[in-house]
Amino acid sequence: MEQPTDSMEITGINSYHIDYEMDAPFEPSWYPELEQHVHKVQLYEVETDAGISGITSVTGDASRVDSLDLAREYLVGEDPRHIEQRLDDLASLNSYGPRPWHFEIAFWDIKGKEVGKPIYELLGGDGDPIPAYASSGELRSVDERLDWVADRVDEGFEAIKLRFHSDDMAEDVAVARAVREAYPDLEIMVDLNMGWSFAHPGGGTWTFDDALSVARDLEEIGNIGWLEEPFNQRNYERLARLREKTDIPIAGGEFNNGVHQFREFVEHDALDVLQPDVMLSAGISKTKLIAGLADMHGLQFAPHTWNDGIGFAANVQLLACTNPSWCEYPIEPPGWSLDTRDFLLEEQLTAEDGAIVPPSGPGLGIDLDWDLVEELSESTA
Ligand SMILES: [Mg+2]
Numbered sequence: 583m584e585q586p587t588d589s590m591e592i593t594g595i596n597s598y599h600i601d602y603e604m605d606a607p608f609e610p611s612w613y614p615e616l617e618q619h620v621h622k623v624q625l626y627e628v629e630t631d632a633g634i635s636g637i638t639s640v641t642g643d644a645s646r647v648d649s650l651d652l653a654r655e656y657l658v659g660e661d662p663r664h665i666e667q668r669l670d671d672l673a674s675l676n677s678y679g680p681r682p683w684h685f686e687i688a689f690w691d692i693k694g695k696e697v698g699k700p701i702y703e704l705l706g707g708d709g710d711p712i713p714a715y716a717s718s719g720e721l722r723s724v725d726e727r728l729d730w731v732a733d734r735v736d737e738g739f740e741a742i743k744l745r746f747h748s749d750d751m752a753e754d755v756a757v758a759r760a761v762r763e764a765y766p767d768l769e770i771m772v773d774l775n776m777g778w779s780f781a782h783p784g785g786g787t788w789t790f791d792d793a794l795s796v797a798r799d800l801e802e803i804g805n806i807g808w809l810e811e812p813f814n815q816r817n818y819e820r821l822a823r824l825r826e827k828t829d830i831p832i833a834g835g836e837f838n839n840g841v842h843q844f845r846e847f848v849e850h851d852a853l854d855v856l857q858p859d860v861m862l863s864a865g866i867s868k869t870k871l872i873a874g875l876a877d878m879h880g881l882q883f884a885p886h887t888w889n890d891g892i893g894f895a896a897n898v899q900l901l902a903c904t905n906p907s908w909c910e911y912p913i914e915p916p917g918w919s920l921d922t923r924d925f926l927l928e929e930q931l932t933a934e935d936g937a938i939v940p941p942s943g944p945g946l947g948i949d950l951d952w953d954l955v956e957e958l959s960e961s962t963a
Contacts, residue, residue: 590634590692592657596627597650598959602925608917611721611745612779621922623890625955626650628688630662634695636688637950639892639926640861649679662689663696665867672865681839686865687896687946694945700899701947702940705870707903711937715741715771715807717888719914721748724760731761731768734913738935741769741807741908751792755799762803769807771833772800777811778837788812790820797828807908808833808855808882816843818850825852833857836886841868848879855907859886860900861893873904882907891924894931895941895948902940909938926950 602621609617621641628636656671668689675682690701702708716734718727727744734742744761746754758770774796776788793812800806810833813820825832833855835844841864847853856876860869869885876883887897887910894912901909911933912923924930928949931938941947 590630590632590661590663590696592628592660592662593631594629594658595650595654596629598625598627598955599623600625600926600955600959602922602958604917604922605919606916608914608922609720611719611747611773612775614747618917621890621925623892623926624648625892625926625950625959626685626688628657628662628685628692630692632696634692636662636691636695636945637892638684638687638691638861638896639890640684641889641893649675649682652679653682653685657685662692665689665693669865669867676840681862683863683865683868684861684893686867687860687892690866690896690899691945694947698944700902700940700942701866701896701945702899702902705866705900705903707899707940709902709940709942711934711939712898712901712906712909713740714909714911714933714936714938715739715743715769716933717743717771717773717910717912717914718745719888719912719918721745721754722757724757727757728760728764730914731765735765735768737933738937739911739933740767740936741771743771743773743807743810743910746772746774746796751796755796755803758800758803762805767805769805770803771807771810772796773810774812775810776813777815777834787814790824793824794827797824797830800830801828806830808884810834810855810857811836816846818846818852821847821852822850825854831855831882833882833884835863836888838863840864841871844872844875848875848881853881855882855884857884857886859889859893860896861889862886866896866900869900870904873900873906877905884908884910886910888912891927891931891948892946892950894923895927895946898931898938898940899946911938926955 831854
């Protein structure tokens with residue numbers, strides 16, 4: 583193992599845009615008019631004068647927004663291991679440009695690689711398996727969804743997440759009822775995706791009464807893990823009002839920006855389940871603070887992980903050093919298969935018996951398929 587060096591500087595940031603052709607189209611429920619054929623990832627490699635590089639990425643539409651010039655200006659010449667100082671730089675980037683929290687993941691990757699340990703070990707965690715729920719991503723008919731659930735139950739999952747986004751919400755409720763009838767003990771989470779996807783064509787918005795009526799149906803269906811993002815992600819008051827009226831736990835936070843918006847959730851009694859994503863919401867250090875906030879207020883902590891394989895691994899590292907209720911395990915084949923999700927990784931992060939074992943290699947614990955990166959990317963460096 584290499585000894586930590588006294589000084590280290592970021593010498594550059596390489597950026598690669600990668601378009602991965604999916605085996606089958608994917609129609610995300612949260613973006614009703616989109617048929618996705620390509621998984622777009624912006625990959626970043628933060629290089630240092632110690633010969634260690636850290637990796638990070640941005641997935642999907644967020645990857646179209648380029649913060650690279652600004653990031654280089656603020657980060658090159660600085661020590662990536664002084665993460666609290668670098669977070670101040672990222673806070674400036676957050677003010678000036680698109681959210682920058684993913685860069686902090688590369689700093690942790692560098693720190694872990696320097697001492698030969700996974701990030702979770704640096705942050706007091708362990709390698710125990712983390713219970714995972716299978717997270718779907720499309721609206722499907724009752725029969726198609728029952729087939730998907732059967733596959734997940736065979737794989738050992740004890741909890742699954744359904745998407746509600748149909749024009750006629752009775753169709754979504756019918757899917758949940760059918761799953762409940764077939765699997766009386768399965769825990770069912772429900773994601774409405776109204777937190778931010780209202781901005782998409784056809785993304786829609788729900789009224790308070792729509793959400794309350796679905797919550798009542800779900801109370802009757804029973805054993806519902808949570809109802810996720812019924813309203814705009816910053817409508818704290820409305821979330822709190824719904825939470826008061828139903829026994830179903832209310833979840834959210836995947837695309838909220840920065841730790842202070844999570845404090846707002848808590849101060850408004852808006853949520854039962856905090857769902858930050860280390861890539862999108864706050865980075866690893868601050869998301870650990872959010873986990874502490876959840877713990878102190880008796881809330882569940884169940885991060886959003888729907889990213890490429892790098893983002894999934896980064897969230898799993900954080901999960902392994904906190905006390906989460908669940909790990910989200912995105913899986914909606916044939917479009918959003920593990921091949922699509924983890925195409926950048928040498929080895930897929932596969933759940934076993936409904937749990938995910940955090941990768942124990944140095945840093946993020948993953949190896950990238952650099953030959954594939956080279957083949958598919960245009961370097962935008
Ligand atoms: Mg969600």
